[in-house]
Amino acid sequence: MPADRAPLAAPRPYRVELLAIPGLPEVRAGDDVARLFLQALSPASISLVSGDVLAVAQKVISKAEGRMVPLSSVEPGPRARELALQTGKDPRLVELILRESDEISRVARGVLIVRHRLGFTSANAGIDRSNVCQGEDDETVLLLPEDPDASAERLRRTIRDETGADVGVLIVDSHGRPFRLGTVGVSIGVAGLCALWDRRGEVDRHGYVLRHTEVALADEIAAAASLMMGQAAEGTPLVLVRGLRLPPQPGVAANLYRSKELDLYRP
Amino acid sequence: MPADRAPLAAPRPYRVELLAIPGLPEVRAGDDVARLFLQALSPASISLVSGDVLAVAQKVISKAEGRMVPLSSVEPGPRARELALQTGKDPRLVELILRESDEISRVARGVLIVRHRLGFTSANAGIDRSNVCQGEDDETVLLLPEDPDASAERLRRTIRDETGADVGVLIVDSHGRPFRLGTVGVSIGVAGLCALWDRRGEVDRHGYVLRHTEVALADEIAAAASLMMGQAAEGTPLVLVRGLRLPPQPGVAANLYRSKELDLYRP
Numbered sequence: 001m002p003a004d005r006a007p008l009a010a011p012r013p014y015r016v017e018l019l020a021i022p023g024l025p026e027v028r029a030g031d032d033v034a035r036l037f038l039q040a041l042s043p044a045s046i047s048l049v050s051g052d053v054l055a056v057a058q059k060v061i062s063k064a065e066g067r068m069v070p071l072s073s074v075e076p077g078p079r080a081r082e083l084a085l086q087t088g089k090d091p092r093l094v095e096l097i098l099r100e101s102d103e104i105s106r107v108a109r110g111v112l113i114v115r116h117r118l119g120f121t122s123a124n125a126g127i128d129r130s131n132v133c134q135g136e137d138d139e140t141v142l143l144l145p146e147d148p149d150a151s152a153e154r155l156r157r158t159i160r161d162e163t164g165a166d167v168g169v170l171i172v173d174s175h176g177r178p179f180r181l182g183t184v185g186v187s188i189g190v191a192g193l194c195a196l197w198d199r200r201g202e203v204d205r206h207g208y209v210l211r212h213t214e215v216a217l218a219d220e221i222a223a224a225a226s227l228m229m230g231q232a233a234e235g236t237p238l239v240l241v242r243g244l245r246l247p248p249q250p251g252v253a254a255n256l257y258r259s260k261e262l263d264l265y266r267p
Numbered sequence: 268m269p270a271d272r273a274p275l276a277a278p279r280p281y282r283v284e285l286l287a288i289p290g291l292p293e294v295r296a297g298d299d300v301a302r303l304f305l306q307a308l309s310p311a312s313i314s315l316v317s318g319d320v321l322a323v324a325q326k327v328i329s330k331a332e333g334r335m336v337p338l339s340s341v342e343p344g345p346r347a348r349e350l351a352l353q354t355g356k357d358p359r360l361v362e363l364i365l366r367e368s369d370e371i372s373r374v375a376r377g378v379l380i381v382r383h384r385l386g387f388t389s390a391n392a393g394i395d396r397s398n399v400c401q402g403e404d405d406e407t408v409l410l411l412p413e414d415p416d417a418s419a420e421r422l423r424r425t426i427r428d429e430t431g432a433d434v435g436v437l438i439v440d441s442h443g444r445p446f447r448l449g450t451v452g453v454s455i456g457v458a459g460l461c462a463l464w465d466r467r468g469e470v471d472r473h474g475y476v477l478r479h480t481e482v483a484l485a486d487e488i489a490a491a492a493s494l495m496m497g498q499a500a501e502g503t504p505l506v507l508v509r510g511l512r513l514p515p516q517p518g519v520a521a522n523l524y525r526s527k528e529l530d531l532y533r534p
Contacts, residue, residue: 013289014287016284018284019283113531120447177483178446179445179525180486180525181522184482184487196448216448217494220493227491255448258445263445264380
């Protein structure tokens with residue numbers, strides 16, 4: 001645990017700051033995003049310190065990793081054509097969704113919810129119509145990063161090597177929820193901070209075992225950052241979170257995914 | 268829209284502050300929580316301003332509203348006894364869960380997920396073992412507030428009358444998720460701020476209709492506040508969120524609940 005992180009029950013006021021970092025340029029395949037982040041922080045005179053968390057929108061990482069796919073390059077198979085009819089979606093998009101998925105969770109008109117190969121369940125395997133499109137005839141879509149936990153870890157290491165600061169890194173996507181309306185930010189890549197806080201065994205002051213024994217800290221931080229990412233017309237895909245007191249165990253986003261055995265809503 | 272809220276795409280840096288407010292006393296049935304909140308803010312020299320959001324843990328409101336029920340007062344019916352056997356839960360607790368629910372969503376060993384009468388889906392109808400227990404023979408549980416949106420609205424009005432500040436109020440609970448591990452903070456009561464941000468019809472700069480057309484802002488704020496509520500041994504059930512730029516349409520938590528028709532995972 002770094003010395004600049006206070007113990008959880010410290011008496012000093014607990015204050016956290018969220019700062020949307022402007023000025024990140026349009027990211028292209030092959031860009032060094034850690035360098036772009038540090039360049040964006042510099043005019044704001046922000047020096048990263050250990051314990052800071054950098055939350056970045058998934059789209060930025062996907063673009064830098066060249067995950068754009070022109071739909072014209074995709075040949076849909078029979079299963080994709082069938083699901084395209086059921087959902088009303090483009091069969092080439094459905095083909096990409098299937099390639100990125102392990103299992104189909106729900107199908108309805110306009111709805112294709114899948115278990116992503118990475119382990120989470122989401123609409124359309126997180127595939128986004130990208131804003132790198134070149135016109136209607138060659139529409140391009142953007143897949144999620146190949147391995148977002150690894151992407152987050154690479155970012156974390158590069159930032160530590162460049163600045164000396166031990167920061168946490170979150171790669172944030174927006175997901176819908178089965179029982180609640182509206183999307184919320186969630187973490188699909190985590191490095192250098194606790195993702196799932198395991199409080200099993202802790203008791204409250206009356207001796208009761210805590211009701212909520214696991215807290216999805218990385219998703220709560222992602223939701224906080226997401227609040228600040230989407231609001232301007234262009235959005236601000238980079239948010240600095242400063243002052244969090246987190247448990248010292250670092251984790252990965254994969255800690256947050258229910259295994260198939262724990263999925264109570266599996267068809 | 269209050270004059271001190273900047274337009275969404277304002278060029279000034281977007282900075283949000285989260286502050287856990289210490290010093291809230293143990294709340295009892297009948298307490299005036301608005302007054303307790305203002306008393307807790309005072310030693311920290313915090314004056315509320317319009318646009319501030321106060322997020323408060325559900326437990327505080329439930330206690331003030333006297334929602335404690337001694338289990339010894341509950342007579343379980345036949346359905347409760349049957350579900351108690353299936354889940355391994357106390358039949359009196361199951362009886363209370365059923366009384367607070369419209370529909371059962373999933374049942375398994377240790378698991379009872381229901382559609383709450385308020386409209387959301389959660390484990391155990393949000394009923395918590397309270398820390399107002401009087402010993403093993405007369406265990407007391409705490410139900411959710413009768414109408415948390417109305418509770419939030421009453422708080423909002425009292426605070427406005429006392430301080431002149433037009434603040435938003437969130438009542439925050441922690442929910443598990445069907446496909447992700449760990450709990451996150453969500454809003455079960457909202458007043459004076461936008462709960463579900465409807466962006467239908469907006470297009471991005473390439474002319475694409477936005478992929479995420481509804482954003483659960485009140486849940487994202489609840490998650491951010493929840494990050495700060497649970498960490499100390501006793502927790503800090505009151506969090507001030509300052510600096511948010513929110514759409515001007517006020518909403519309620521009920522805006523966030525999927526109707527049965529939109530529930531794709533209904534059994």
